Structures are given as structure tokens and as C-alpha cells.
Amino acid sequence: MAQNVFSGRYTAEPGRESVTVFLIGMRANRWWKVGTVGKIASAMPRMLQHLAGDPASGMLGYEQWFGRTTVLLSYWESPEHLRKFAADRESPHLEPWRRFMKETSGSGDVGVWHETYQVPASGIEVIYNGMPLFGLAKATAHVPVGAGTNTAKQRLRRSARPSPSAAPAASVTQ
Structure with a gap:
């Protein structure tokens, strides 16, 4: 397009007065485990769709890049908006995060990371x-x-x- x-x-x-910059991503450490990588990666589109449909969420916008290491750069009104989304039991974040921690974390198959900056x-x-x-x-x-x-x-x-x-x-x- x-x-x-x-x-x-x-x-x-x-x-x-400020912008909260949030970087998040994942890395396919064992790329041949396509099913595991795909399962983890599939959670993000649902989260972005949810946030885009809720202007009160505080996410201002985002950019994303795909590869062995994926990166999502997002801009937020405040760190409080970001934390509220992450902890909200009704949002599509908490359940996939808990599933990752239970099923994949520590296996070395997929790495996840994030960084938050208040600018x-x-x-x-x-x-x-x-x-x-x-x-x-x-x-x-x-x-x-x-x-x-x-x-x-x-x-x-x-x-x-x-x-x-x-x-x-x-x-x-x-």
C-alpha cells in the first residue's frame, strides 16, 4: 500500500509535558520451534487491536518491525496508562503473559524484553x-x-x- x-x-x-516511550519485543532463540514462536507472537496483534479501539487506554501510537528479533515501539500518555493496561484482567495482555511465564519462560526457545522511558x-x-x-x-x-x-x-x-x-x-x- x-x-x-x-x-x-x-x-x-x-x-x-512528557511522553512515555515503550519498547517491547521478542527474539526467536530457537527459530526452528516455529509453533512456539508463533504462539507467543500471535498475542501482540490482539493487544494492539484492543488498544487501537480504546483511545482512553493512553496509547498514542506505535511502529513495529519483524525479524528474528521483533520490535514494537509505542508512545503512551503516561507510565500509569501503560501499567494499567498491563495489569488489567480484562485486557488481552495479562493472560498471554501468564501463559508465557508458565509454559515458555526459562526454556530458552523465545526471549522477551521491554524498556520504558519517561521523556x-x-x-x-x-x-x-x-x-x-x-x-x-x-x-x-x-x-x-x-x-x-x-x-x-x-x-x-x-x-x-x-x-x-x-x-x-x-x-x-x-
């Missing part, structure tokens, strides 16, 4: 040039670079500002 590629330079405007708005610097909507700009607001955001130094020094609506921009179809 073709995505609009935005010519020119863009940045993200989170529109909040203040003043510590965020992003730039996109000739890219489709991606990353933090896709999860929050995609804005053209302009006065006050022209350099990396300026983007790092900005404080949280209300999120402007993403302005239409010139794009080319890829």
Missing part, C-alpha cells in the same frame, strides 16, 4: 525529511519545521506546547 511521503522537513509536536518534552528532538507519517509525529502531531524548530538545539529546548492540528502538507505518493 502506498503511503504519502511528505517532502520537506517535519517534526513532532507532542502537546504534553520530558524538553528532551525530545525529532526530524523527518521525505518520510511518510512515522513515529512520534504519527502518534501526536506532524508539523512543518519552522521558526523555533529549525535546528536540533531549538527542538530540544522547546517546552510542552498545546498540540496544533497537523497542517496539510505537500506530499508525494510513494
